[in-house]
Structure formats: structure tokens, C-alpha cells
Amino acid sequence: MGIQTWTFIIVGITFALYIGIAIWSRASSTKEFYVAGGGVSPLANGLATAADWMSAASFLGMAGIIAFAGYDGSVYLMGWTGGYVLLALLLAPYLRKFGKFTVPDFIGDRYYSNVARTVAVIAALFVSFTYVAGQMRGVGVVFSRFLDVPINTGVYIGMTIVLLYAFLGGMKGITYTQVAQYCVLIFAFMVPAIFISIMATGNPIPQLGFGSAGEDGIYLLDKLDGLMTDLGFTAYTDGSKSMTDVFFITAALMLGTAGLPHVIIRFFTVPKVRDARKSAGYALLFIAILYTTAPAVAVFARTNLMETVEDKPYQELPDWFSNWENTGLIAWSDKNGDGKVQYLPGSAVADKKPVFGEDKGQFGERLVTNPSTTPNELYVDRDIMVLANPEIAGLPNWVIALVAAGGLAAALSTAAGLLLVISTSISHDLIKKQLAPNISDKRELWIARGSSLIAVCVAGYFGINPPGFVASVVALAFGLAASSFFPAIVMGIFSKRMNKEGAIAGMVAGLGITIYYIARFKLGWIGTPENSGPDNWWFGISPEGFGTIGMIINFIVSIAISQFTPAPPEEVQEIVENIRIPSGAGDAVEH
Amino acid sequence: MNAEERKKYWKENLRYVAILLSIWFVVSYGFGILLVDVLNEIRVGGFKLGFWFAQQGSIYVFVILIFVYVRLMNKLDKKYNVHE
Numbered sequence: 090m091g092i093q094t095w096t097f098i099i100v101g102i103t104f105a106l107y108i109g110i111a112i113w114s115r116a117s118s119t120k121e122f123y124v125a126g127g128g129v130s131p132l133a134n135g136l137a138t139a140a141d142w143m144s145a146a147s148f149l150g151m152a153g154i155i156a157f158a159g160y161d162g163s164v165y166l167m168g169w170t171g172g173y174v175l176l177a178l179l180l181a182p183y184l185r186k187f188g189k190f191t192v193p194d195f196i197g198d199r200y201y202s203n204v205a206r207t208v209a210v211i212a213a214l215f216v217s218f219t220y221v222a223g224q225m226r227g228v229g230v231v232f233s234r235f236l237d238v239p240i241n242t243g244v245y246i247g248m249t250i251v252l253l254y255a256f257l258g259g260m261k262g263i264t265y266t267q268v269a270q271y272c273v274l275i276f277a278f279m280v281p282a283i284f285i286s287i288m289a290t291g292n293p294i295p296q297l298g299f300g301s302a303g304e305d306g307i308y309l310l311d312k313l314d315g316l317m318t319d320l321g322f323t324a325y326t327d328g329s330k331s332m333t334d335v336f337f338i339t340a341a342l343m344l345g346t347a348g349l350p351h352v353i354i355r356f357f358t359v360p361k362v363r364d365a366r367k368s369a370g371y372a373l374l375f376i377a378i379l380y381t382t383a384p385a386v387a388v389f390a391r392t393n394l395m396e397t398v399e400d401k402p403y404q405e406l407p408d409w410f411s412n413w414e415n416t417g418l419i420a421w422s423d424k425n426g427d428g429k430v431q432y433l434p435g436s437a438v439a440d441k442k443p444v445f446g447e448d449k450g451q452f453g454e455r456l457v458t459n460p461s462t463t464p465n466e467l468y469v470d471r472d473i474m475v476l477a478n479p480e481i482a483g484l485p486n487w488v489i490a491l492v493a494a495g496g497l498a499a500a501l502s503t504a505a506g507l508l509l510v511i512s513t514s515i516s517h518d519l520i521k522k523q524l525a526p527n528i529s530d531k532r533e534l535w536i537a538r539g540s541s542l543i544a545v546c547v548a549g550y551f552g553i554n555p556p557g558f559v560a561s562v563v564a565l566a567f568g569l570a571a572s573s574f575f576p577a578i579v580m581g582i583f584s585k586r587m588n589k590e591g592a593i594a595g596m597v598a599g600l601g602i603t604i605y606y607i608a609r610f611k612l613g614w615i616g617t618p619e620n621s622g623p624d625n626w627w628f629g630i631s632p633e634g635f636g637t638i639g640m641i642i643n644f645i646v647s648i649a650i651s652q653f654t655p656a657p658p659e660e661v662q663e664i665v666e667n668i669r670i671p672s673g674a675g676d677a678v679e680h
Numbered sequence: 681m682n683a684e685e686r687k688k689y690w691k692e693n694l695r696y697v698a699i700l701l702s703i704w705f706v707v708s709y710g711f712g713i714l715l716v717d718v719l720n721e722i723r724v725g726g727f728k729l730g731f732w733f734a735q736q737g738s739i740y741v742f743v744i745l746i747f748v749y750v751r752l753m754n755k756l757d758k759k760y761n762v763h764e
Contacts, residue, residue, distance in 0.1 A: 160731055160734060162735075163731075166734070170739045171704065171738070171742055173742065174700070174701070174742050177750075178746075296736060308725070308726030326728055332716075336709060363750070363754055366753060370749075373742060377739050377740070380739055666686065669693075670689070671757055672764055673764075
């Protein structure tokens, strides 16, 4: 059977499964809709959190990013896992004990202020919308690549599926579909990785394989370092970012992870405080399976690519090269006219992506109309690494179809988690808590469903018309979460003295400076291109890492202001005392 | 549970958190970033040790740290009779 047929079969089966779960797990109260009734087992919550966490970018993009960044890619590996230690030790158990539905719930109650609640709602909406736009786009891209439909049609199909289980089941439906989606995505990621590891080194465990030697007896990493330095690249294991920047980016991603609302609310769904701790452990374990395999895949893929193409005549390259050239993800322009591929440092094209003309070159290649002046002749899109790996390794068609289903599972599960945060922010934090506190549970449930409908439409709109800043989503979402939520929640738990004046001032200062820095150095909204380059960065910190500084400023401002303003009222100090003690969490949810 | 006991429980919890977060910091920011060049002089199989910590070792340690914390806290909760 062809790839197309296999893809239809496997994607069809997984979609039927998700829809089946959605119908089975309809929500009948707001508690079920917002926190799955608070009855999810720690294991199931760990699986769901892992699926929620790993987006299309983790599944399709990360191995590729690492393959091209080498050691520098470590910022994502450590940054997107280390945050779970902070979650388990500093946030999850206490927020579970607090026992409400949302992050703004905690901020609003702990800081006894609707201003604080509103700041939190705005931050939650902003973070979630920037993040979800990329997911919807990801769904569309996977559909278009594997099922040969236009990207927009793919976005519509994705919207329909997500809406179905988010609308019917809320958190309950999302949780159990995410459990299924984790199984699909991890299977789809591991099968090709294991095959490729065996082919490259004979070791079936990728994590060990990339530290082993190939058939020639040379360690794979040494070989790759050698291949790269010979051609003038930095050695794979060395990296080229400054140590300061690596440090700050890693920190911003970790702190951001611990402050992302769609991750935090997952810990409201388990029955007890100790379940919250345990499920953070399970979540990280399940995430770690993919995150420790990705760097191995990266090394196999990069070595494979360099050995296959470098200095080889274009006409003798394997079929996959021209297949991916046809999709525009690979481009070659024969700058020195020798008919061979020269893969060297520097960008092969003048802009971010290659622009193809109508004509074919003398070797049958697609002509690129925007070649750069560097001697590098090869453009390779980073996403290709995971997508093309099974093909490059010559794996059977069903494995390639499986990767498509895995990519869709990753994108859909993350999108659903984010949509829930958005709809809860509207129906619970804004309407129930501020505008119409007297509505019945049943009314609120329908408002929640209505908001999820609106949220899906807005996300779909962004997926079809991606705003220009989508590329900066990572910097933005993580930087904002790190500089606003993380300090506010941590101080809310660990300092009884922290009051509303301090927390609000801190959040505004942290958010403000981080938005300013990203607008200034990443988006180019402020300043001129001449003075926005890396030389002008403060302390040599890139916009991706600036969330760490935003967080430090938030802490300093909060503590300073709280010293000069009155201590929080007695009952708030009691809340803090209370959330520090695990017993009695079961009752807390009900009020 | 009286105020005295609450304080003691909270203090022990903070001590665990401080110890575990120090290890968290050392394996990632220490071994994986600040000391990466020194550790890269040491080799384990095909891996340079600093590189291994940055792309593998730190993640394994993170997982272990959470489960150690789960165990320590379950014991502590029992000791102070605040478990559920």
C-alpha cells in the first residue's frame, strides 16, 4: 500500500478514537468541564500533561532544531524539562490544595483583588493565544503534507475535531483524548528512532546509540564533529552561542514552563495533593522519553544528511532529495557550476526561505531565484528532519504514515489544552467571577461551551492568517509566563507578607520590561534595524532569554513595594497557612 | 496540628526543596552550561561528559529528583499526620 493510503487509514483510526472518547466523556457540570471533576488518576494526568506539553513543534521541529544547532540545542532540552522540577517542588501541590479552577482564580483570591485577577486573565489570554495560533498552523501543515489537501482545509478539519471534544467534554474530554494522543505520538516518534539507531550503530536504544560507534568503529559524535569542522562549521558538540545567553535562555524556558497556565491547570484535575506531586513526576518521565530521544535522532539525521549530500553529484542523490525539493523544504543552487552539492556554513538563500522560479536547471534541479552570496549551496528546512527521517532511512510506508498521525496528535492535544484555558478565562474568570457572579452552574457550563466555540474560531483564524509574530511565539509566550505568573504564584505560596500592591506592581513591571525588550529586539517595533542587533542586547542576552531578567525584576519590585504597603488581611494569611498543609484538599474544591 | 508543628513541617519541607533544587541547578546550569568545557575533557564512551549532561544526564536527574521529592514528602506527611 502507498503512503497516502496508509496515512488515511492510520489517521482515520486515531481520529475515530478521539471522537469516541469525546462522546464517552461528556461533561455535566462546570467542575467536570474545568478540572475533569478533580478525579483524574496521577498516571492518566501525567500522560495527558505530557501530550498537552509536547506540541507539533516538539514532535516535528525539535530534533531538527537540535540537528542544526548542536550543543546550542541543549537550551530547549533542559529548558523544556527542568521547569517540571520547579512545578513539582514549588507550585503544583500548593495550587492543588488551593483547589480552584484557574490560575487567575489563585492570583485573584491570594491577592484579594480583581485588578490582580484581571492582569492575570490578560496575561493568560495573551500567552495562550500566541501559543495556539502556531498549533493550528501545525495541524494544517501536517495535513497538507501527508494528505495532499490545502493548508486551510487542514486547519478546518483540525478545528472541527478539537471543537468536538472541547465543546462536549471540556477538561474531562480533553484529558482522556490526550492520554490516547500521547500513546499515538510517542509510538510514532520512537518506532523510526529505534529503526534508525539500529541502522546507524546496531544499538536499539537511541539514547545509548548516539554515544556508540558505527560500523567503522568511530564514535558517531566524533565522526560528526569531524565532518563539521572539516567544512568550517563549529563542532557539533561545541555550539556557538555565548555561555551567558545559553544560561539565560535555559532559565527563561524553565521558568516559563512552570508559569504556563495550560500546564498548571492540569494539576487541578487530580484528587489529592500527593497526586499532584506524583503526576508531575509521571509527566516529566513521559516527556523525557521523547526529549532524550530527540537529540539522538538529531545526531543520526545530521550525520546521515552530511554523508549523503556533501560533495555528491546532484544527479546521483537518492529519490527523497528531489521529493522534498518538490515540497520546497530542500533547495539547491549550483553556485560554482560543478554539478555537486556543497554544504557549507552560512545561509544558502538570501531570505529566510528559498524562492523557486518556474524553470529547471541543467541538472534537473528547481532553480532558486534568491541564492545568497555564501558558497553554501544547500538549503534544508529544519522540520524535515523528523518528517523525512523514515524516508531517508528507507523505512516501510506505514511508519511514515504513523509519523503523520503522531504529528497531528501532538498538535491537536496542545491546541485543545490551550483552548480550554482561553474558554475558562472568559466564562469563569471574567463572567462568573466579575460580571455575573449569580449565574447558575448550568448557565456557566453553557457559557464555557460557548467560549470554547469562540476560542476555536479565533485560533482557526490565526491558523489561516498567521500574524507576523508567530515566529517569535516561543520567546513571547515563555518570556511572558516567566516574568508574570511564576514570581506571583511562588511568592503567593512562600511569602505570607506579599500583598496585592507588591504582586500587581511586580507583574506589571516584569511583563512591561519583557514586552518592551521583545518588541525592541525581536519584533523590531521600536528602534531601527541598525541598533537592534545582538551587539545592542543588554548584557548580551537574547530576547528568548530575557524572561529571566523580567522575572528577577518582578521579584525585586514586588518585594520592595510590599515593604512599604500594608500586610495582607488576616484571612489571606490563613489561606497561605492552609495551602501549605496537604490534608483536606478534597473538600476545598467544593466551595 | 498546632502552630508549632506547622512551622516544623514547613521548615523540613523547605529544607528538602532547597537540597533538591541545588542538585537541579548543579546538573543543568553547572555541569551542562557553566562547567561544560571542563567536563568535556572527560569522556564516557562516545560522549563528552559536559555535552552528555546538557542533552541527556540533566533530564534523567530531573525525573529522579521529582520522584525522590514525592517519596520524601509522603513520609513527611505521615510523620506530621497531614496525609490524606
